[in-house]
Amino acid sequence: MSTPSSSRNSWKVSASIVSKRTSNPIRAIVDHIKVKPNVNKSMISLALGDPTLFGNFKIHQTCTDAVAKQLHSYKSNGYPPSTGYLSARKAVADKFTLPEAPLTAQDVIITSGCSGALDMCIGVLCNEGDNILLPRPGFSLYQTLADSKGVEVRYYDLLPENNWEMDLKQLETLIDERTATVVMNNPSNPCGSVFRKQHLLDFLEVCDRHHLPVIADEIYCDLVFSGNEFFPLASLTKTVPVLSVGGLAKKYLVPGWRVGWIFIHDRQDIFAKEVREGLNSLSQLILGSNSLVQSSLEDILHNTDSSFYDDTRVQLEANAKLSTEILSKVPGLKVIVPQGAMYVMISINIAEFKDIDNDIIFTEKLLGEESVMCLPGSVFQCPNFIRIVFTSPPEVLKEAYERMAEFCARHHK
Template structure:
């Protein structure tokens, strides 16, 4: 006879005793008295949470190093242009948010896709004859990270795969893996200013490929693709019938899905939405021009300084806020990898650069170029001192290998 266990939550210290009877084909069978077990708490982490892994946090949080107490810390790792005060928010933006906050008109819930007036403002701002845009084409999100999450969720199902650049922004992989989506990494080529290895890219496409992510300008590379290279990327995507996820640009084929997914949350910040039209239309063009000029000057300065350091090969950026630097590891044989290199750089020189292992690209490190000019010069000077102390020519490196 099969055994059965029926448990019911009771009161007090024990569940009640049950007398269980089953009827089969009119015949009654008694299974006797079964004493139920005491209920226990069993709150477990979800499968999504178990699959969520951020390589940047995992690597940085495990770097148990202390900076040199004799030198002030210089962080070239955080991609936040507001930290050092040399790239402040424009006054028009700040004033717009203050006025909206004082008005009290944007304190409640908004439509999950954003206020209609705000969507109209965004559509009007970005509309052009070659790519007409209407309010219904716009979905506002809580930052770019949520836009990426929505895009991945609407394009791919668990078991499918997406194509992600290497090196590339770590959040793509973090979000995809948590959703049960496989990540395939296609290579970028540093010797070609981080253009896509198109043959490698196309070789990764299969029947389960849901989308191709194109990050341009790139984080962490600071690269900007030429028009001709973009056309070649489009040709691959067209030939393989794979949609491209570039920022938040998709096609009408998944619009309804995005509308439904946006309803999972309460929507983007209402205060910023209220100020959005003024931010778009009244922020002076000089603000953007001046910011870009500072970033370009910093990039040129940083590239020139790092190019003069033995054992380092920076790749000149063309956009964004980042610059990638190759470590010629054969000249630094005492370090196993870029993580060890950057850890020692922190402990000896108090300069924090992000190891590119965070971006699936070992033996490089990323530099953020939003810091003030004098800080860039000081940081590069310290990096040079560090490299000169640990650098070994080909002969010296070979001798050290023989000693191991």
């Protein structure tokens, strides 16, 4: 029997380097908030981008019936192919194909939520040591995924004074030989902004000139308010290769069902075989998403009455309007009017407050005094803003905003 080597004569188990460089910026900041909510006031959270929390956004019965049908069929209990059932990929392709950006089942990969899609897209395009361009402010998972993979993050700015459009001049200065891809998010979390067509064309012109492939996070797709229009990025270019990601979470109001997708838009065959094969390999890591939900996609996507989307949009738009109307009257706050999705970013004019030095202190004190929770902009790399999710019922929003107004009045100079 061999004797253990001298270096292995006691227990020493460490966590991996990858696990140590993986962290969630939201938790890193929010977990340090030690302030307890005011026990005399009911807790109102405007922090979570989950439309199911209050029961006011109801999913359509077609969706529940579709999943029940699959459950009772006993035919969707096995492992689906890692890139998704062919029928699910076809259902998605048929739903989202456009004359300007055609899709077949071969261009669609079904993933475990849109998060899974982002993980695979960043994973297939970036090597350790490469850099990736991310929006600031932006959805914090992009940074988490890049850090975890040893990819350097470079932020390009979104300009609040310009409806959060991308600062394309500054973005261009970040690009070098090792820039593997740029992530753009439209409509935006956390900004609630929707990009104009010309702005998207200008962005694509920069990507084209620098031969930069794009990851387009379009999970909120056409959840946009009157006067705005959603243009899928891939429909505006014949030359720039685009991996678009989306899923059921937001528009279909079922984030817990964990089904998302990747669309491979590559009309010049620049990704060619290699990137498709790479995505295929990465899909094998976790063998794809939930079988019951993917097998229901055909019914969900093709049989849900269009009035369901309109109702969701109308409700969201009314909440966005209410939020803008009330909060723009509060001294010290400035609302950047939302154009879509379920978020509004509010700028805090720190100089107007006597004892609030930054967005984190604002958030902490608001929680401690008024039991209202929202996220500080710092978690999205955007200090001195707060992000509000306006999916709560109107009466809850009104109550929260009244408390915020009283809070601001108390701390105003």
